[in-house]
Amino acid sequence: MDGIKVEGTTKRFGDFVALDDVSIEVPEGSLTALLGPSGSGKSTLLRLIAGLETPDSGRVMLEGNDVSSVTVQDRGVGFVFQHYAAFKHMTVRDNIAFALKIRKAPRDVIKQRVKELMKLVQLQGMAHRYPSQLSGGQRQRMALARALAVEPKVLLLDEPFGALDATVRKDLRRWLRRLHDEVHVTTIFVTHDQEEAMDIAQQIVVMNKGRVEQTGSPTDLYEHPSSEFVMSFVGEANRLGEAFVRPHDLDLSLQPNDGAERARIERVTHLGFEVRVELAMPDDGRMWAQVTRAEAGELKLEEGQAVYVRPNRQKTFNGDEPKTEEMRAA
């Protein structure tokens, strides 16, 4: 296979094990997310693929070649940093042209390519600005164009939208997905935001404590999480004794029925179409249910009110076998 392959890599920083025997495979031309909490090793793995870190053991393959001993300089990857790493003393044009100038490309080739890239990242007319004169989103798009200038084999993005505000983030997300449809370069991006990963990626690698927890498509991870960690990290989950329940898999009713527990409504939050109902359980536990606006209106849910809660679908992770139970209302 021709994309990116990492085999059995381990990386320690002093006593801290950042990566513990990690292997991943990224198909050529795909858009893959490395998802995990901070300290899970996702950034280290990305930097290792780029050659910015050297593994203690294991190897990295790009397009079928072992590049473990190839330096960053010669690895030919495009890398985008969280804080842009813009060359502050250079204009937008010179930033984008950097890799081409290093490779001594002819002037007219550079000019043509920079023009194309500026169009691709929608920075037309900003050639002579300095990074300090750009917004965060523009800077990141410039950094992306800079990384794409010499048509890298793979594109690696380290929390690319982490330093941006929520609206710009959402715009750039969609834009990145469209861009990927256009350029088709094998892309890995690191994020700690599961919504972001679900939104853009075709494949998600969930990481935790230096290990890969699960790899799969967004739907796959959401529907068939292989561990408690994935269940609660990808999408929301309530804990119900040994079992886990998604907030939209909870049925609320005003009458007691089979297997339903009585709970008190602590808070009702209206988020447009979705309504969040926070519940205090008899055993002092907390849960929250996600219902539609129509359902909430029908039941006339109010704070302080008593409701009966029953899961219609729950998951358990006893031992290695995750199990899904479907419970239809009688």
Added chain:
Amino acid sequence: MLAKYGLRVFALGYLGLLLFIPVAMMFYRVFQEGIGNAWASITSPEGVHAFWLTIEVVAIAVPLNTIFGVVCAVVLVRQRFWGRGLINSVIDLPFAISPVVIGLSLVLVYGIHGWFGGALNDAGIQIIFSTPGIVLATIFVSLPFVVREVVPVLQEIGDEQEQAARTLGASAWQTFWRVTLPAIRWGVVYGVVLATARALGEFGAVSVVAGRISGKTETLPLFVQKEFETFDVAGAYAAAVLLALIALATLFAMSRLNRRQEEN
């Protein structure tokens, strides 16, 4: 209100009394004594020699310290190794030690009865009471300026830009020239200006190693002192003004150079 003006008056008064008035007086006296006198004094053979010797010493010491300072700052900030803390403190020694003591220590090592002064002398190389000694003393006293100006700038910019350059295919050398150096250039410029000012004006250490042979090992500050001691006050002031003008010219040249680099 009162406190605000009080602080301002204090700051300006302090500067005026201790800095501005003495320097202005110096310029004033040169013109009062007559330009002719002053001109005659600094165009005397000793004066001309002192001028060129000073320029020569500065032209050797400052570039060497600039290269050393930038390399040293990069090593201190970007690398982790045993003994880093030690280097970091040793660099400040020239600030801590009195220049006269620096001069004496150089005599102890390079003087005819010093550690390798004898051997060097046998090989026909004279350090003390000669130009190499003056250069050594000047390098010693002006050593920390570039390092101390560049280190905080390097820390401030971080190494992400350098990493980005590497992923874009730049070698370590290309990364330094195209990314690191342009990013730290203001620090370098400021360090060079300070080092030049110090190198131009150094008296104590140079005075010990130079032996003050008029027309041979006499730099401009030594010339000023001699003129003053021999009651040629006009000459002393004239040479002092000359020193100040060289320093100003350096400052001007460096900022011009920097501006041109920025435009490219």
